[in-house]
Amino acid sequence: MSYCVNCGVELHKSATFCPLCNTVVINPGNPPDSQAKTPYPAEMGSVENVNSRAAALLLTVVFASIALAALLLNLLLFKEGFWSAFIMGASLMLWVFTVPVLILRPSRLLIILLDGAVTSLYCFIIAHQTEDTSWYYGIALPIIIMLTGFVFLYCYIMRRFKTSILFRIALIFGELGSYAVGIELSIRYFLYDSLSIRWSAVVGTSCLIIVAVLTTVMKNSRLREEVQRRLHF
Ligand SMILES: [Zn+2]
Structure with a gap:
């Protein structure tokens, strides 16, 4: 049995380096056994990928159930007006905000465009549930387009240069x-x-x-x- 001369941790007989501080193992009386099976796995784990996919699936189920429940309540119980459009639109918007980030992690520019598009769509839904839609085309849409454009430009420059x-x-x-x-x-x-x-x-x-x-x-x-x-x- 060897111990690390630097940090004192107990070393496996196959170890040629200390797993904690990376110091070379030199023990003339008990050299590392190159035939012994190493206690560490040979491949890197990929826990994170599985977790993000599971989270994406969970979020999809949650948002889809909220939207479906609102639609059913609107159609069957509380039939005045099409109020469930607000909740379905919000669920869709939150889904687009969260799930593509988890799955399409490398493509940040695409995510920014998607977020801008879905925010415009949500405001469009709200505008068409109210009597006056001019605020949507006059204020909301230009502000969302400008914000998306500025964030896109910033991220594009960061990525390109x-x-x-x-x-x-x-x-x-x-x-x-x-x-x-x-x-x-x-x-x-x-x-x-x-x-x-x-x-x-x-x-x-x-x-x-x-x-x-x-x-x-x-x-x-x-x-x-x-x-x-x-x-x-
Ligand atoms: Zn050590």
């Missing part, structure tokens, strides 16, 4: 400023038929100043090193 933390922060602020301006433009155009901005001009200008400062820091290598050292990037 090697970027520094400073660049990422600048990109986030640039997108936030543009998003604020976009939201106010759609609201004002919807309410007053005018393409003008007020509060978002303040937000947009602040974001623009931050982007300008960060761009200056990124362009000046000595300044960049100083900032990175002080902020531990």
Whole structure:
């Protein structure tokens, strides 16, 4: 029986390295037995995959039962109006938010587009249950499309290019400023038929100043090193 000279753990007779601290086993009186069967499995386990599939199945069953129960109650018991459309739409939306993430893990860009599409669909369902649908086309849809576009653009740039933390922060602020301006433009155009901005001009200008400062820091290598050292990037 050997013991690790570094951490003192008891070693299996087949061990050539300590399983805990990776120290080489050298015991002249009792060298590692290369013929002995190792106590560790030869293949890596894949517990996580099974778990995520099981979770996806469970979520599918839960959301499908909620939607079905709402539909049946609507058709058989509480027949006033088509209220179950809200619950079925919400179940579909939550399903799209959660299950593709568990199954299609590598394709994040596709997931963003799916989430944007299903959110638009849900608002569409709500709009068509109410009398007035103009808010959907005037405000909700533009805001959802812009948000999806900004998140998609951010993730696409992260994936396609090697970027520094400073660049990422600048990109986030640039997108936030543009998003604020976009939201106010759609609201004002919807309410007053005018393409003008007020509060978002303040937000947009602040974001623009931050982007300008960060761009200056990124362009000046000595300044960049100083900032990175002080902020531990
Ligand atoms: Zn050890």
